[in-house]
Amino acid sequence: MxxxxxxxxxxxxxxxxxxxxxxxxxxxxxxxxxxxxxxxxxxxxxxxxxxxxxxxxxxxxxxxxxxDVTPAKKLLNTMTDLEYSNLQSHHLNRSIQHLQATLNFFQKETFEQAVSCIRNTNKLFIYAPGPSFGLGELLCYRLRRYGRDVRIIRWLGSEIMEELIHIDEHDSVLLFSFGRLLKEAEVLLKHASQKKCKTIVVSDQSVLEAPVKFDILLYADRGEKNEFHSMIAPLFLMENLIVEIGKSGTSLKNMEQLDLLRKRFKDYLPR
CATH class of the missing domain: 1.10.10.10 (Winged helix-like DNA-binding domain superfamily/Winged helix DNA-binding domain)
Known part of the structure; x- marks a missing residue:
């Protein structure tokens, strides 16, 4: 701006x-x-x-x-920039810019707090609406391999209460908030605050206003509001989170157990 x-x-x-x-x-x-x-x-x-x-x-x-920007206009704005450049090289350069902007805001201490929070939580509830759904699924899939109890909140509107009743003080909530904080996300944060459980927010805003205080903010750049939003930086951030959590002894033990199961049943369920 x-x-x-x-x-x-x-x-x-x-x-x-x-x-x-x-x-x-x-x-x-x-x-x-x-x-x-x-x-x-x-x-x-x-x-x-x-x-x-x-x-x-x-x-x-x-x-x-x-x-007053629609998804079509966002894509058009991005394509307009490509008029005199190669599509692949332009997209690669934009991706590098998103990653660099994310690294510029990266805070090691905050990242380590997020890793520790997930390692030590009883259950991890993930809220990943819209385009962040794939990130939530990836995080859930990988962390469950480590033996973590991870649950994706799939409900919308008032039905989200079906998940809230399972959250207590020994759990943590990780939610994605790109563009703006949805009402469901606000309710989650308020409930988590009342239950005194840890909260992690992944956002494309370096400063995020919320109705209640949350514990950890992880920033990932996705580009300007009026252009096509890239998920390369959020994905980069989540993969680093997964790798770091996987370094614990418990996680490695579960991966070894998975490897043994694959060998045991390889003739029944070949990869």
């Missing part, structure tokens, strides 16, 4: 708040924004010109047009 590195400290605070609260901007006044960003109203008024807009009204119009 705009380059925060080129802005003054006060304008950077305004810009950073706007980047992570686009929906709120549409219904905010300059006074609201100033209070939320912790700057003066005058700083907010000068901010628009610094980022190429006349005023807040013009910026709101820009946001409204930007938000």
């Amino acid at each position: 705009f380059d925060l590195n080129s802005l003054s400290p006060s304008h950077c605070r305004v810009g950073n708040w706007i980047v992570h609260n686009e929906s709120a901007v549409l219904i905010s006044t300059e006074k609201d924004i100033a209070k939320a960003a912790g700057v003066s109203i005058a700083s907010v008024s000068r901010f628009w010109n610094a980022v190429g807009f006349k005023n807040l009204k013009e910026f709101k119009q820009f946001l409204k047009e930007k938000r």
Whole structure:
């Protein structure tokens, strides 16, 4: 949207708040924004010109047009960029950019907390809506190999309560939140907070606003809002999580047991 590195400290605070609260901007006044960003109203008024807009009204119009994006338009925006370039090489370069952006935000301590959380939990509940469903399935498949009790929450709407009744303080919840936090995800976080169980959120937002506090945020870049969203970085992050969890003695023991079963029944169920 705009380059925060080129802005003054006060304008950077305004810009950073706007980047992570686009929906709120549409219904905010300059006074609201100033209070939320912790700057003066005058700083907010000068901010628009610094980022190429006349005023807040013009910026709101820009946001409204930007938000009116369909999946078809996203793909069209991406294809437009390819007009004078090779498709495969362009996609590879974009993938590298997504991975690099993810690594730039990578925090080893936070990642290790997520690994420890999953290793030590009783049950791991995964909520993976929409395009993240494949990531949830992969995580479930691999972690169950390690002997982990992993359960994917497949219900939508009020039926999600069918899963909530099985979550207690010894469990953990891992949910994917790309673009925005869905209502089901909000309910999960609220319930997990009440039960005092650990929560891990995988998101394409480096700062995610939620109705209640969650424990761990893992960031994965998927590109700009108005282009085709890549899953290469989230997949990279999940595979690293799987590999790290697999290094424990218990996980290796379960893999050895799986290998013995394959040898025992290879004549019945050849691979």
